[in-house]
Ligand code: FES
C-alpha cells in the first residue's frame with residue numbers, strides 16, 4: 001500500500017501539516033506554480049488543487065491504472081507519484097487530450113468502437129493508449145495488450161479498447177503524417 | 178413482425194449517448210463530488226469474525242478538534258435489510274463479520290476522521306464463529322440469535338433456531354422412484370468460492386439529513402435509487418417522499434451497488450452533524466472487506482438418466498455461504514429453485530436451496546446472480562453424465578433441452594416467444610468446430626508436447642429475478658422544436674440503457690436520434706419510478722414503457738392535428754417528425770407545430786404541452802409455492818451458450834484461450850455495438866470467476882486477499898485471442914421490437930465452459946473454482962499419480 005501521505009486505510013487526500021514546498025510544472029500545456037504539502041501525491045494534486053477530476057482513483061495503491069497520467073512522455077500511476085517528484089515535469093491528463101472542441105483521433109476511435117461502458121477506467125485507459133501510440137505508432141495486438149495491461153477495466157472485456165487503439169494507430173499514421 | 182430493414186434506428190450500431198463525455202473525462206461520479214460545508218466520514222471495523230462488544234470508549238476521539246460526530250451501535254436502533262430485516266446500521270453488542278462497522282466518525286477532513294477512529298477504544302470478547310457451510314448447517318452457534326423473529330413474507334423461509342436465512346425448495350414428481358428406475362445415477366459434489374464485484378469506482382455516498390425534519394438528500398453510487406429510498410424510509414419509519422436520492426454517473430455496479438449500503442450510515446452521521454453533508458467513500462480494502470460479495474456455494478447433485486440420454490430425475494442441494502446478513506443473498510438462493518436445473522426438461526426434481534448465515538462478509542447480487550453459480554454445477558454435471566453414458570455432450574443436451582410446449586421446473590410452459598436454447602448451442606458448437614471429445618490416444622500424443630488442446634461448450638438460461646409486481650416508468654416532454662427529453666428511473670452504469678431508450682424513442686416517433694435526450698442522472702424527486710436497475714429487466718420493461726410513452730405523445734399530437742385538419746384521429750399517421758393525413762399527404766404538420774399546442778394564423782391556440790407517459794409492470798407473475806416451488810417467477814427467459822477452444826499447459830496449469838464463441842437469443846438486436854460490448858465484457862468477467870478470482874479466508878474468518886495486489890481480476894493480457902458474439906433473433910412477443918434483456922447473461926456458464934474444455938483436454942473433471950494455474954496443475958499432478 002502506498003503511504004506517502006496516507007494514513008492506513010485513508011482514501012482521500014490527507015494534509016500532513018508539514019511546511020509547504022513550491023511546485024512548478026506544466027499540466028496540459030499550462031504552467032502551474034503552487035505551494036504544496038510535500039507528502040501529497042500527484043493524483044491528489046491534480047484532483048484537489050487543480051480540480052482536474054477526470055483522473056480517477058480506483059485503488060490508491062498502484063494496481064488498477066485508473067489514475068494513469070502521462071509524465072514526461074511516460075505513463076505513471078499518479079497515486080504512486082509524489083507531486084514534488086513532478087517538479088518541472090510535463091504532465092498530460094485526460095483533460096488535455098484534445099483541444100479546441102475537437103476530439104483526438106484516439107478519443108474518436110474509443111467512441112466508434114465503444115471502448116467504454118461505465119467510463120471510470122476510461123481516462124486512465126486513454127492515457128496509456130496515448131503513451132503507447134507515442135512510442136510505437138504501429139503496435140501489434142500483443143503490444144497493445146501489454147500497453148494497457150496496467151489498466152483494469154471491469155466492464156468492456158478489453159477487446160473494444162484494443163480494436164479502438166488499433167484503428168486509431170492506423171488513422172494517426174495516415175492522417176497525421 | 179416488421180422486417181429489420183424497415184427500422185430507422187433499431188438494430189443500428191449507434192454510438193453510446195454518453196460516450197463524448199466519457200472520453201473527455203467529463204462525467205461527475207460521486208467520487209468527484211464536493212459540497213459546501215461537506216464533512217468526511219471514516220468507519221471502524223470489527224477485527225473479529227464474531228465478537229461481543231463489551232465496551233466502546235470514544236472519549237479521546239470526541240475531544241479531537243475537527244471531529245463533528247461519533248456514532249456507535251448504541252446511538253441507533255434501526256435495522257435494515259433488503260428482504261430480511263436483519264442488519265443494524267452499526268453493530269451493537271455483537272459483531273458478525275470481520276469488517277463490520279462498529280463505529281463511525283464525521284470530521285472536517287479525512288485525516289481528522291481517521292485519527293479519531295484510531296482513538297476509539299473497543300473492548301471485544303472474541304467468540305467462536307460460524308465459518309464454514311458445515312458449521313452453519315450444524316447450527317451449534319447461531320449467527321443471528323433472533324432468527325425466529327425474521328419475516329420472509331411468504332417468499333423467503335428463515336428456519337427456526339438455525340443459521341438458515343431461507344430454505345427454498347422445488348419438489349416435482351417423485352425423484353426417489355425415478356432414481357430407482359434410472360439406468361444410471363450420477364452424483365457429484367462441487368464448489369465455488371466467494372467473489373468480488375470490483376467495480377472500478379468503490380462505493381461512495383454523500384448525505385444531507387435535516388435534523389429538524391425527516392428530510393434527507395443523498396447522492397450515491399447506487400444502482401437502485403428508488404430501492405435506497407424505500408428501504409431507508411422503512412428502516413427510519415418515515416415517508417419515502419422525505420428522501421431524495423440522486424445518482425450521477427456510476428463507475429460500475431454489477432449488482433454490488435443494488436440495494437442499500439452506505440446510505441443509512443452517513444444519513445445518521447449527517448443528522449448528528451446538524452445536517453451538514455457527510456461523504457463516505459469506501460477504500461478498495463473496504464470494498465472487499467466491508468461491502469458485500471458474491472456468496473460461495475457448495476452443491477451436491479444427483480441425476481438419474483436413461484440409456485437413451487433422457488434425464489428423469491434431478492436432486493440438488495445448493496448451500497450458499499452467504500455471510501453475516503441476508504441482503505440480496507436470500508434472493509440469490511431463491512433463484513436457484515426455479516432456474517437451478519438449467520434449460521432442461523426434467524420430470525422429477527427436488528431442489529433445496531439454503532441461504533446460510535456465516536460469520537463472513539455478507540453477500541449480495543452479482544451479475545446474473547445465482548446463475549453463474551448454479552450453472553457451474555449443472556453444466557459440469559451435464560458433461561460428466563454424457564461421459565458416463567458414452568454419449569456426445571451435445572447430443573445429450575439436445576435430448577433434454579427445453580422446447581416450446583415443455584415445462585420448466587416451476588411449471589411454466591415454454592412457448593415460441595421464450596426463444597431457443599438449441600439454436601444458441603448449435604451456433605457455438607459449429608463456431609468451435611466441435612467433433613466430439615478427443616480420444617485418449619490423441620490426448621496422450623499431445624500430453625508429450627506439454628500442451629493439450631480442448632474444446633467445450635455449455636448452455637445457460639436466465640430470467641429476471643424480481644418481485645412479482647416489479648414496475649418501471651417513463652416520462653418524456655417535447656420541446657418547442659420537436660426534440661424530446663426523456664426521464665427514466667433506471668441507471669445507465671455502462672450497460673447502455675440511455676442509448677437503447679433513445680433509439681426506441683427515436684424509432685417510435687420516427688425522429689433523428691439527435692432529437693432525443695435521455696436526461697442523465699436519476700433523481701427520485703424528478704425522475705419517474707423504477708424498481709431497481711438489476712436483473713437485465715430494463716430493455717424489456719423499460720423498452721415497453723418507452724414505447725407507451727412515445728405512443729402517448731403521438732396520440733396527443735394526432736388529437737390536435739385532427740382538429741386542425743378537421744378529420745378523424747384514425748386518419749392520421751406519423752412519419753419523419755410530422756403528423757400527416759393518410760389521404761392528403763400535403764396536410765402535414767411538423768411535431769414542432771404541435772409540441773406546445775397548435776397556434777392558428779389569428780393567434781388563437783389549441784392543444785397543450787406534449788408530455789408522454791408510459792409504465793410497465795411485470796403482470797401475471799406469482800410467488801412460488803413454499804413446498805413445491807411451483808408458480809410463475811419469470812417475466813422473460815433469455816437463453817445462451819458458450820463454446821470454447823483452449824489449450825492448457827500441463828506443467829504450469831496455464832490456460833490459453835484461442836477462441837470463445839457466445840450465442841444469445843436476444844430476440845432482436847437493438848444496438849449491435851452495445852450488445853457486443855455486454856457480451857465481451859461479461860465473458861471476460863466470467864473468465865475472472867472461472868480462472869482468477871476467489872476470496873481467501875483464514876481460519877479466523879479474516880479475508881486474506883482484500884486488495885488488487887492479492888485479488889487479481891483479468892487484464893488485457895488475459896483475454897481470449899478471439900471472442901465471437903452470435904445473436905439469435907427469435908422474437909420475444911412482449912419485447913420492445915421483440916428484444917430480450919442480455920446484460921448479465923454473458924457471464925453465466927463461462928466457468929462451466931472452461932471446466933468442460935479442460936475435461937476434453939485432460940480427461941480430468943474439475944469440481945472446484947477457480948481453475949487457476951495452481952489448482953489446475955495440482956489437479957493434474959494428483960490425477961496422474963493415481964495412474
Ligand atoms: S488508483 Fe492509482 S493505480 Fe489504482
Ligand code: FES
Nearest residue numbers: 117121153154155
Ligand atoms: S468502462 Fe467501466 S471499468 Fe472500464
